[in-house]
Amino acid sequence: MNIVRKSFPVGPLQCNCTVIGDTETGIGYVFDPGGDAARIMATVGELGLKIIGIVHTHAHLDHILAAGEIRKQTGAPVWLHRSDKSLWDSLEMQCRMWGVPYSPVGDPDHWIEDEQDLECGGNCIHTPGHTPGSTSFYFEDASLLIAGDTLFMGSVGRTDFPGGDMGQLKKSIQQKIYRLDEAAVVVPGHGPETSIGREMRSNAFVRANS
Numbered sequence: 047m048n049i050v051r052k053s054f055p056v057g058p059l060q061c062n063c064t065v066i067g068d069t070e071t072g073i074g075y076v077f078d079p080g081g082d083a084a085r086i087m088a089t090v091g092e093l094g095l096k097i098i099g100i101v102h103t104h105a106h107l108d109h110i111l112a113a114g115e116i117r118k119q120t121g122a123p124v125w126l127h128r129s130d131k132s133l134w135d136s137l138e139m140q141c142r143m144w145g146v147p148y149s150p151v152g153d154p155d156h157w158i159e160d161e162q163d164l165e166c167g168g169n170c171i172h173t174p175g176h177t178p179g180s181t182s183f184y185f186e187d188a189s190l191l192i193a194g195d196t197l198f199m200g201s202v203g204r205t206d207f208p209g210g211d212m213g214q215l216k217k218s219i220q221q222k223i224y225r226l227d228e229a230a231v232v233v234p235g236h237g238p239e240t241s242i243g244r245e246m247r248s249n250a251f252v253r254a255n256s
Contacts, residue, residue, distance in 0.1 A: 047167055049188040050074075050093050053233045057081020058146055059108035064192055064233055066185070067095040068166045075099045075164065076116055077183065077192050078235065080108045083115035090120075098165065099156070101125040103194025103235060104177040105133035106207075107140040114151040123155030127172060130179030133209065171222050175215020176203030184226055191242065195235035197223060199244075202251045203235070219245075219252045 051066040057080035065086065067074020074095035079086055090097055097120040100113055105126060113124055126134060133140075134154065141148035158181050160172035168185045176195045180203070183192040195203035197219055205212040228243030246254040 047071075047187060049166060049185065050095075051188065051190065052089050052093065053239070054085070054089070055236070056085060057108055057111050059144075060236060061108045062233055062235055062237075065089045065093060065095065065097075066166060066168075066188075066190075066192075067093060067097075069094065071165070072096050073098050073165055075101050075166065075168075076120075076122075077101045078103055078109040078194065079112040079116045081111045083112040083119070086112060086116060087119055096120075097122045099123060099125050101158070101183065102130075102154075103182065103192065103196075104180040105130035105137075106177065106195070107137055107144060107146060109194070109235065110134070110137060110151060111146070111149065114149055117152075124151070124153075125156045125158050126154040127179030127181045128157040129174065130177050130209075133177060133179070173215075173218035173222055175205060175211055175213075175218045177207070178209045178211075180218070182223060184230070186227070189227060189230045191223065191226060191230050191232045193223065193232050193234050197232060197240075197245060197249075197252075198234040198236065199232075199238050199240035200248065200250050202249070216252050220254065224254050 061080030
C-alpha cells in the first residue's frame, strides 16, 4: 500500500478538504468537500486516483458544499453518519443563515458505521459531540487522523449548535482519539495540522487526563 494525501482549505469558510488514496490500487476518497470543486478534482487528477467515496466528518454546510458536484463528476457515493441526517436535511436553511449560496446535494448514498474499514487502510471512528454524527477517520499506516470539527490545534469543536454536547465531545476525544498513536498527524476541520500527542498534553479544552 502506498498512501498519498493532500489536505487544503476550500470554500467560503475554509474547511480543510482531504484527498487520500492508495497509488497501488489507484482508488481514493475525498473528505469534506466544502467548496472549490474544480480545485478538488484537479488534486484528484494530480494524485491519479479514482474516487470511490465522498466522505463527510459531519453535516455542517461548510463541509458539504461541493459534494453534489464531486458526486456528479466522479460517480462516487456520498457518505455520512446517519445521526447527522437531520442536519444534512437542513442544508438549505444553514446556507441561508450564513449567507452562502445553496446548491442541492441530494441524500447521502451510504451510512457510515462505527469501526467500518475503508479500502485505503482507514477506519471510521464515531466521535459525537460537535454534532451527533461526527466521525473521525484514522489511517494507522499513514499515521493520520482526519478529525473534522471534533479536535483542533489547541481547541475543540463548538457545541453550542443544535445537537452539540460538550460532555460527549470530551468523552469522544479522551476515550477514542487520545488512545490512538500520539505521533499521528491530525487534520482538523479548519486551521493548521497538529498531532494527537501535542493535543493530549497541551489542548486548552481537553487534555488526556483532565
